[in-house]
Amino acid sequence: MKRLINVHPQPALRIGLTLIPFVLALIAYVVASDIRLQENPNDKLLPGLTAIGDAIDRMAFQESKRTGTILFWDDTLASMQRIAIGISLSALLGLVVGIGNGLVPLIRANLSSFVAILSLIPPMAILPVLFIVFGLGELSKVMLIIFGTAPFIMRDMQQRVLELPPEQLIKAQTLQANTWQIICRVVLPQVLPRLIEAVRLSLGAAWLFLIAAEAIASTEGLGYRIFLVRRYLAMDVILPYVAWITILAFMFDLSLKQLSQWLFPWYHKK
Amino acid sequence: MSYIEVNNLWKTYGDQVVLENVNLSVEKGEFVTIVGASGCGKSTFLRMLLGQEQPSKGEIVHDGKPLAPEPDQHRGIVFQKYSVFPHLTVLNNVILGVEFTKNRLFGKLFGASKKQAIEKARVLINAVGLSHAENKYPHELSGGMQQRLAIAQSLIKEPEILLLDEPFGALDPGIRADMHELVLNLWRETGTTIFMVTHDLKEGFYLGTRLWVFDKLRHDLHAPERFGAGVTYDLPIGRCEERLYESIQTNVDNTARKAEAA
Ligand SMILES: Nc1ncnc2c1ncn2[C@@H]1O[C@H](COP(=O)(O)OP(=O)(O)OP(=O)(O)O)[C@@H](O)[C@H]1O
Ligand SMILES: [Mg+2]
Numbered sequence A: 001m002k003r004l005i006n007v008h009p010q011p012a013l014r015i016g017l018t019l020i021p022f023v024l025a026l027i028a029y030v031v032a033s034d035i036r037l038q039e040n041p042n043d044k045l046l047p048g049l050t051a052i053g054d055a056i057d058r059m060a061f062q063e064s065k066r067t068g069t070i071l072f073w074d075d076t077l078a079s080m081q082r083i084a085i086g087i088s089l090s091a092l093l094g095l096v097v098g099i100g101n102g103l104v105p106l107i108r109a110n111l112s113s114f115v116a117i118l119s120l121i122p123p124m125a126i127l128p129v130l131f132i133v134f135g136l137g138e139l140s141k142v143m144l145i146i147f148g149t150a151p152f153i154m155r156d157m158q159q160r161v162l163e164l165p166p167e168q169l170i171k172a173q174t175l176q177a178n179t180w181q182i183i184c185r186v187v188l189p190q191v192l193p194r195l196i197e198a199v200r201l202s203l204g205a206a207w208l209f210l211i212a213a214e215a216i217a218s219t220e221g222l223g224y225r226i227f228l229v230r231r232y233l234a235m236d237v238i239l240p241y242v243a244w245i246t247i248l249a250f251m252f253d254l255s256l257k258q259l260s261q262w263l264f265p266w267y268h269k270k
Numbered sequence B: 001m002s003y004i005e006v007n008n009l010w011k012t013y014g015d016q017v018v019l020e021n022v023n024l025s026v027e028k029g030e031f032v033t034i035v036g037a038s039g040c041g042k043s044t045f046l047r048m049l050l051g052q053e054q055p056s057k058g059e060i061v062h063d064g065k066p067l068a069p070e071p072d073q074h075r076g077i078v079f080q081k082y083s084v085f086p087h088l089t090v091l092n093n094v095i096l097g098v099e100f101t102k103n104r105l106f107g108k109l110f111g112a113s114k115k116q117a118i119e120k121a122r123v124l125i126n127a128v129g130l131s132h133a134e135n136k137y138p139h140e141l142s143g144g145m146q147q148r149l150a151i152a153q154s155l156i157k158e159p160e161i162l163l164l165d166e167p168f169g170a171l172d173p174g175i176r177a178d179m180h181e182l183v184l185n186l187w188r189e190t191g192t193t194i195f196m197v198t199h200d201l202k203e204g205f206y207l208g209t210r211l212w213v214f215d216k217l218r219h220d221l222h223a224p225e226r227f228g229a230g231v232t233y234d235l236p237i238g239r240c241e242e243r244l245y246e247s248i249q250t251n252v253d254n255t256a257r258k259a260e261a262a
Helices: A011-039 A049-061 A069-103 A105-118 A123-134 A137-164 A166-174 A179-214 A224-231 A235-263 A265-269 B042-050 B092-102 B111-127 B143-155 B173-190 B201-206 B241-261
Strands: B005-011 B016-026 B031-036 B055-062 B075-078 B160-165 B193-197 B211-216 B229-236
Touching: A049 A235, A069 A105, A069 A137, A069 A179, A069 A224, A069 A235, A105 A137, A105 B055, A123 A179, A123 B201, A137 B055, A166 A179, A166 B143, A179 A235, A179 B092, A179 B229, A224 A235, A235 A265, A265 B031, A265 B075, B005 B042, B016 B042, B016 B092, B016 B173, B016 B211, B031 B042, B031 B173, B031 B201, B031 B241, B042 B075, B042 B160, B042 B193, B075 B143, B092 B143, B143 B173, B143 B241, B173 B201, B201 B229
Parallel strands: B016 B229, B031 B193, B031 B211, B075 B160, B160 B193
Antiparallel strands: B005 B016, B005 B055, B211 B229
16 A cells, blocks of 8 residues: 555546535535525525526626626726736836846845835735825726735745856856846846746735725726625625636636746746 | 966955965966865865955966956856756857857847857857757756756857866766866867866866865864865876875865864
8 A cells, every 4th residue: 555645646536536625615505505595585695506697697798777888897807907907017026126136236235125124014004095195096906906916026036036046147257248138148037937926926915905905996896896796795796706706816827827838948847 | 477376365254264375376278177175165266266256365367467356258167067057958058158249238149140159159069069959958958968068158258267166076977087088178179278176086187287186284173264275286197106196085085084073
């Protein structure tokens, strides 16, 4: 009998094992929902699958009477835009500041501690400041995402640059590289796959801050909708929205992973 | 005046004296091998030759001028590992030296100038026997192939001085012998001045024109960091006896044992 740590499931078994918790969760939900609905057909807490289906149809496939557009897609588009802009700017800032801090001692002396302190400020605590300074529009939401994710990416990138073997930087100098060339040809290509990793790790936080900002001040967005319909205990809308956010997050993560494997084959085979 | 002069060189890290009062002169085209117990300052000495570190006292003069205080294209280096860039193929690792020189802005060549660089690189890649692996990434190469690549990569700059810090330390004996041939051939063809650190005294005797032994002249058992190492033997190779070889081996082993015990 092999040790447990050496027993690897066959592909078919692995897929089965992966699916089991999802199926069990779904069954548990349906059963619980059934029990509650039998007691009280007007129960809102655990709507049945048909009620959820109806809500999805209403939100995602029919125009809203009030706005004449399809709310679900409005919300999705608004949220995706905010998170895409926010995380892209964070990545860019993280890359620039991280490489500066990691590679150039003068910049590190200047900025490294500042970034470290910055990353300790709880972003939610300064959300009011952002609303006051940037208004209630798009800017403050994007700023919150940046504020919540950029310091982490900056520090992570700095760490990754510092982890490059010093031999490489010396080698480049003996090949007549100047600092800028070292950044372009040695550091940047090697930290880009790590940047993608850092972004993947920050996406959870980015969603958190997005939904928080939308919940507080917004007129559309996935987070806004969830908090809006909460007033009517509309679980039939909230649950599919949560599932949809999860799916979006999963797709983001997966596509970043694929992108990295496609762009940086040397990194993943190392 | 010699090509390279080391005058009164000292290196200390805090209270620890690593090298003390080293005086040497080297002529152009010499092949110096350096042996010595682990931790006695061989790499430190190479780092100072490279300009990566500065002497605590004394100076190194190259061609009549003080050595530049940072690494540059006149001095190539091959480390025991991490000498090649993992994100570049063999060919791109080698042309990099040309790209840095020809495109000062981004260090990347295109079109005709890139073709030229590739041709130059192929000659070297061929010389180190990697033609069949031109498009492979370093992680796809064996240790010996990676070191060949590192050598080709350095040689494209036609460095006046080539520093090798235990370049074959991680290779097995058969491959090592191949690498010796390779280095000797390249040295004869290019006329570069080579400094090579090795742990293998046989290797030190076989390669090169001159062997240096770095060792402590004085020992303080209670404070081993008090005294640094100097050059205890400076031998023209090909003119020494088996007895001397054995006595050097014993000395080096003793120092290593003392360092271990401390
Ligand atoms: N940056 C540093 N700061 C402090 N001490 C250092 C530093 N670099 C080297 N040393 C010390 O200097 C001594 C010599 O180190 P060096 O790497 O030159 O030895 P070496 O002869 O190359 O040894 P090995 O054969 O193991 O490579 C060692 O005791 C080491 O601990
Ligand atoms: Mg060493």
